[in-house]
Amino acid sequence: MTPRPYLDITPTQLATLAPGTRLIDVREPDEFTGPLGHLPGAELVPLGTLEATLGGWARQAPLLLICRSGGRSEQAARMLARSGFRHLYNLAGGMLAVRATPVAQPQG
Template identity: 70%
Template sequence: MTPHPYQDIPPSQLDTLGPEVRRIDVRELDEYTGPLGHLPGAELVPLGTLEAASASWPREQPLLLICRSGNRSAKAAQTLARGGFQHLYNLAGGMLAVREPLTPQG
């Protein structure tokens, strides 16, 4: 089985990604501005427009892909990997996981 061309990052590790990592939110505008909100600094690039939008992006720049649940962003990461991008991260669980209230363990 081929390894994923991207790395899943749980919300708890977002702070480990440096400022050089570009945050790309692949949801639609109404989701981006909706109740779940979006990550600080995230750019809205809906999945349907991603291939065209990313054509001029530097292939070596690290990208974090974000969506509601992690499914669309995983597809986006695969699309970008086919396009030659080498440093891709997928926000595991998406914005749902980011907004999930932290429950104490035990």
């Protein structure tokens, strides 16, 4: 069995990503601004435009791929791996998982 060319991470692991990791949201514009919202600092690059957009991207830069449920971001990660990217992360469960994950409430 061939290993996946990316690593799945959960919403609780987002804070462990290396500084400078680019957040690439592959949903459509109406989803990016819709009820699920998007992660702070995320760049909107719809999946259908990804291949045309990635030409100037550094192949060694770490990238986190994000979508609604994790399926399109997995497709994006596989596409990027075929294009020579090596530090790829897929947000498992996508923005649905992010919104379902309880956030620690400040004490006091």
